[in-house]
Amino acid sequence: MNMPTREQIVEIFAKAIDGGYAIPHINHSDYGDLIAIAEAGREAATPIMAAGTPMTTSAMGFKKISVIAHLLAEEGDTPFIIHCDHCPDPELCKQAIDAGYNSVMIDASDKPLDENIAIVKDVVDYAHARGVFVEAEVGHVAHGEGSSWDASVDEAVKLVSATGVDALAIAMGSEHGFYKELPKLNFDLAVQVHEALPNTPLVLHGGSGIPAADVRHAIASGIRKVNVGTDVRCTYVAGLRDAIAEMGIERHTQDIIAFAQARAKEKIFDVIDMCGSRNKA
Numbered sequence: 001m002n003m004p005t006r007e008q009i010v011e012i013f014a015k016a017i018d019g020g021y022a023i024p025h026i027n028h029s030d031y032g033d034l035i036a037i038a039e040a041g042r043e044a045a046t047p048i049m050a051a052g053t054p055m056t057t058s059a060m061g062f063k064k065i066s067v068i069a070h071l072l073a074e075e076g077d078t079p080f081i082i083h084c085d086h087c088p089d090p091e092l093c094k095q096a097i098d099a100g101y102n103s104v105m106i107d108a109s110d111k112p113l114d115e116n117i118a119i120v121k122d123v124v125d126y127a128h129a130r131g132v133f134v135e136a137e138v139g140h141v142a143h144g145e146g147s148s149w150d151a152s153v154d155e156a157v158k159l160v161s162a163t164g165v166d167a168l169a170i171a172m173g174s175e176h177g178f179y180k181e182l183p184k185l186n187f188d189l190a191v192q193v194h195e196a197l198p199n200t201p202l203v204l205h206g207g208s209g210i211p212a213a214d215v216r217h218a219i220a221s222g223i224r225k226v227n228v229g230t231d232v233r234c235t236y237v238a239g240l241r242d243a244i245a246e247m248g249i250e251r252h253t254q255d256i257i258a259f260a261q262a263r264a265k266e267k268i269f270d271v272i273d274m275c276g277s278r279n280k281a
């Protein structure tokens, strides 16, 4: 199948809202794990989103990622979405859209709300005219350094009604990367935002290391997209390391990558099952 358009992605999330499950979002860091994400989605018959952070997309290039992603989408029957994650700059979002991405996240969550809204609106206008899905964020989920703060229901409603954005990340106590101590998720906040915005898919960032029971609780509270990056990337890289250790350096590169992809896929299947999206494509 070809990559879903914005309308089709909206429909995919509408089904998830009706069915009470979430769509898995997995970050890729190279071509090998990008392929593993597409294969895992296909084998589990789930819609799946493969996402690149600016670190990945600046190193690999939007166009190259997009071309491969389109080929992967055509190989299967399940919806495959290529998403530009945490894009801080509207111009970068527009480059991703022009390169063929069907979904982008504009992240101006570190800015005051009015500024966040203006930046999101600019991207939404550009993206919707081209059939591309847009995610924004309220509250702030920190990246490494810096601090996070929770979203508020009023901010969430104001941002969505002012911009028409398709999906909304709400900061609710999670962090990016692995946790030093277990996060305390603000499930009540998710419930309240979901009640205020019943048709807007809500997104949980920082899924690596959140106990599966807490992720399921977040989904029961209204989360419809779960983002996992670090956990899958580290599993993939550890797979490369272990493959070299077991097979030796002279083994063909494709064998080493296939070993790491298989490891990454096991982790991705765990995320898919946590999301409850298996056989929902």
Ligand SMILES: [Zn+2]
Residues within 6 Å of the ligand: 086, 141, 176, 205, 206, 227
């Ligand atoms: Zn994130």
